[in-house]
Amino acid sequence: MNPVLKVEDLSIRLPVGADRPYAVNKLSYSLYPGEILCVVGESGSGKSMTANAVMGLLPKAIQVDKGAIIFDGKDLISLEEKRARDLRGNRISMIFQEPMTALNPLMRVEDQIGEVFLIHSNLSKQQRKARTLELLKDVGLPDPEKAMRVYPHQLSGGQRQRVMIAMALALEPSILIADEPTTALDVTTQAQILHLIKELQRKHGTAVMFITHDFGVVAEIADRVVVMQYGDMVEIGSREQVLNQPQHPYTKKLIAAVPPLSAPDREIEDRAGQKPALSVKSLCKTYVSPGGWFKPARTVHAAQDVSFDLYRGETLGLVGESGSGKSTVSRCIVRLLDADSGEILLGGSAIQDLDHKALVPFRKQIQMVFQDPYASLNPRKTVGRIIADGPIAQGVPVAEAMDRARELLKLVELPETALERYPHEFSGGQRQRVGIARALAHNPQVLVADEAISALDVSVQAQILELIDTLKKKLNLAVLFVVHDLRVAAQVCDRVIVMQHGKIVEAGDTKAVFEDPQHTYTQNLIASIPGADWRSEHQPTAVGQPA
Amino acid sequence: MSILRKLSTNKVALFGLIVLVFLVLVAIFGPYLYETSPWKMVNRPFLPPMENTDLMLGTDTMGRDVLAGLVYGARISLLVGLISTMIALLIGVPLGATAGYFGGWIDEALMRFTEIFQTVPSFALAIVIVAIFEPSVYSITIAIALVSWPPVARLVRGEFLALRNQEYVLAARLNGQTNRNIILREILPNTLSPIIVMASLMVATAILLESALSFLGLGDPEIMSWGYMIGAARTVIRQAWWLSFFPGVAIAITVLALNLVGEGLNEALNPKLSGKRES
Secondary structure (H helix, E strand, O other): OOOOEEEEEEEEEOOOOOOOOEEEEEEEEEEOOOOEEEEEOOOOOOOOHHHHHHHOOOOOOOEEEEEEEEEOOEEOOOOOHHHHHHHHHHHEEEEOOOHHHHOOOOOOHHHHHHHHHHHHOOOOHHHHHHHHHHHHHHOOOOOHHHHOOOOHHHOOHHHHHHHHHHHHHOOOOOEEEEEOOOOOOOHHHHHHHHHHHHHHHHHHOOEEEEEEOOHHHHHHHOOEEEEEEOOEEEEEEEHHHHHHOOOOHHHHHHHHHOOOOOOOOOOOOOOOOOOOOEEEEEEEEEEEEOOOOOOOOEEEEEEEEEEEEEOOOOEEEEEOOOOOOHHHHHHHHOOOOOOOEEEEEEOOEEOOOOOHHHHHHHHOOEEEEOOOOOOOOOOOOOHHHHHHHHHHHOOOOHHHHHHHHHHHHHHOOOOHHHHHOOHHHOOHHHHHHHHHHHHHOOOOOEEEEEOOOOOOOHHHHHHHHHHHHHHHHHHOOEEEEEEOOHHHHHHHOOEEEEEEOOEEEEEEEHHHHHHOOOOHHHHHHHHHOOOOOOOOOOOOOOOOOOO | OHHHHHHHHOHHHHHHHHHHHHHHHHHHHHHHHOOOOOOOEOOOOOOOOOOEOOEOOOEOOOOEEHHHHHHHHHHHHHHHHHHHHHHHHHHHHHHHHHHHHHOHHHHHHHHHHHHHHHHOOHHHHHHHHHHHOOOOHHHHHHHHHHHHHHHHHHHHHHHHHHHOOOHHHHHHHHOOOOHHHHHHHHHHHHHHHHHHHHHHHHHHHHHHHHHHHHHOOOOOOOOOOHHHHHHHHHHHOOOOOHHHHHHHHHHHHHHHHHHHHHHHHHHHHOHHHHOOOOO
16 A cells, blocks of 8 residues: 655754754654554654644744655655645645634634635535535534534634544545644543544544654554654554554653553551541632623632541542642642632641631641642742742741752752752753652641643653652652542542542542442543553552552 | 843844943043033034034034033933833832732722823823923933833733742742742742833833923923933024934934844843744
8 A cells, every 4th residue: 555645764953052953863654544643752752843844834943954755746845835735735634732722713613614615625605614514513513503603712622623623624635634632631522532533534534643642542543653752763563563562662661651540459548546637628619700791690610518638648639620620629728719618627727717927837737739840930040949938938047948958859859959050951850849849848748739740741750750659658748639640640549539510529549439430420531541441450660659 | 141142142232232332331421521511602603513623513503512412411311211210110110010919909909090190191291290390300300200100010010910820929829928028039030021121112212201301491401401402403403404413313323222222132031022033
C-alpha cells in the first residue's frame, strides 16, 4: 500500500539560542491510508513540529533545514506557498487542542462550517446548509438543528471539539491531523471524542496523525506509534509492539512512568481512636452570578454538604471532573475562599469564621501546593526568599529562615545553590519542588495538593509523586490530594472521595472504590479512562507506592 | 542591566536614548557652559540666524539670544516633565494598587473618584489649576501631575486585578503575609514594566502640556521655557520665523526621543506584546 503522507529525512532548525539546534532531526516515517498513527512525546520533544510543517504553520523564526514531506507525489516543503495551501486546504485538515480559541466566537456554528464549503466548493446555499446539518449529525451533537444556530460559547468543551471535528471532516480529507485534541477535556468527554474520531476514521477511511502525550490515549486509539524524544524519533512500531515490548530505554521509561490503573494493596489502618488532623463538616459553597435585565441570575452549587475526615500519615484523594467542586472545596479548606456554611476543624479548632489576623497562627498548620509551576512562584524573587518569606512573615528571624530554606531544598532534592537563583532558571518539575518546599516551610500538619502534578510531564509526575509520598511518611503529613487523573489517584491515595456537581457521590478505600465502584458516576469515570485494558494489572513500578 | 542590553539592540530606541541623554546633559550642564543669560539683550532685535557667529540662532523681539533660551529652557522642560510624572505615579500607583487588590466597594469608590478627573478635559483643568494658584514652576508641575495620574491608576488597577489571583499571590496569602507585604513585595514588582513604559510616555505628554501652558502665557514669568519662547514669538511669526521654529523643533525632538525610548522599553519588557518575537 502506498503511504498518503511520507516524511523523509526531515530536519527543522530552531533559532539560535534555543536549547538544541534542531526541533526535529532527520525524521522519517509514513502515514498509510486508513490508519491512526500516534505521535507521542513529552513537552519539548518536537512532536507537534512535523504536523505544523505539514500544515505550513511553523513560526517564522523556525525553518525547515532539509528533507521533504511528500503528499500526493508532491513535496509540501519545496512547493510554492499558494499551491501547497490549495493542496492542504482540500485534502488535509487539522483539529487543535483548545476548541474555544480555534472557533471564531462571533460566528454561528452553521456559518463556520458553511464557510469551509464556501471557500473550497461551489455548493449552493441550500446544499451547504444540508451538508452542515449532516456533518453535525455525524459527529453526534445532540439536537443538530439547534446546534446550527448557536455561538461557540454556548457549547460545552466536548461539543466544541465535535464542531471542530465536523469542520475538519467537511471536505472528506485524506488526512486528519489531531494535535492533542482531548487534552483540554474531561475524562468522560475524552472517551466520547476518542470513540468518535475512531468511528469516523473507520467510516471514511481517513488517515489520522494523532499527536498526544498520554499513553492511555495511545493504547485506546493507535494503530501505529511514533515515540519522540528531544527531536529524535526513538521508536516506531505497531501499538502492541511499542506498548508491550518497548525497545528503546526512553520508551520503557515513559511507559513505566504511566501509573497502572489498579490500586495496590495497602494496609488499612484502624483510625477509630485517632483524632483527625482535619475535619470538614457539611461544607456548602454556592456561587451566584447576578442576573441582568435580560438574563436570569445563575446559581452554581460548588459544594453541597461536603464532609470528611483526614488523618495524619494518610493521603486522601479528592477526584472529580472539572466543575465537580473539588477545587472549591480545597480552597475553602485553606481559607482562600469563604464557605457559606459548615465547619472546618483544623486540629480540633474551628477556623471557618476566623478573620485575617486570627487566622495567621493556623496558616502554619495547613499549606497548599499549587497546580501551575509557572504561575505559583513569584518571578521577581529568589528561590530562597520564596521559601523563607512565609516564616519571616510569621516573625522568624531572616537568617534562621534562610537556614531552614537551605534544609528544605535538601529535603526536596534540589541543590543548595538554588537559593540565590530565580524561578525562570528551573524546569517545571524543579519549580514544583520549590513549591513543595515553600509549603513545608511552616512544618504544616496538613498539605493540600491542588492538581499539583497535572501540568507536568509523565516522567516528572512520577518523581514528584514519589517525593510527596516520601515526605508524607517522613513528616507524618496529612495529605489532601486534589486530582482529576484517576490513574494517579489509584496509585497515591489511601482513600478517595469522588465528587460530582458539588456533592460527594462515593467515598472509601482506594482499592475498594476502583475495584467495585458503587455509584454509576464512579463506574462511568473509571470506564472512561483511556487505555483501561492496557496495564490494568498491577506491576511493581517506581511510582510512589508504599513498600 | 538586561533591559539596557535589550534596548541597545533596538536601533531606533537606541537613537532615542542617545538624543535623550544629550538633552539631559544640556539641561544639567548647559547653563554652566553657555553663560549668556537668556534674559539679557545681546544684540539688535530680530537678528536672523547664521548672520553673527556668536549668535548662531539669532535674537528675538527684544534682542535676546535664542540659543541661550533653548539651553536654559531644556532644564525647565525636562524637570517639569520628570517631576510631574513622578508625582502622578505617586498618586496613581497606590490608588490603583489599593483599588485593584481589595476590589469591592473600595474599588468602586476609588474608581468613581478617578473618573471625576477623567471626565474633565485635562488641559482645561490644568489651566484652571494654574490660574487659581500663581503661575509658577511649582503650580505648573502640580497642575500637570493632577491631570495625568488617572490613566496610571487605571493601568495599575488592571494589572493588580489580573495578578491578585495568581497562584504565587495566593501562596503568599496562605503564608500569612500582610496585605501591605503582598502588594509591595509580590504584586508591585511584577507590574513595573508597563508602569515604566507608561511613565516614559507621560514625561513626553507633560513636556507638551508645560509648553502649551507657557504658550498661553501661564508659564512662570521668572523662567525661560520653550513654550514661552513660542508664545512670545507668535505675533511676529511672519517676520521672524526662527523665533518659533527652533523652540518648536526642540520640543518635537524631545517628545520624539521620549516616545522612541518608550516604545523600545515596551518591546524590551513585553516581548510578547510587541510581536517582534515569535516562538
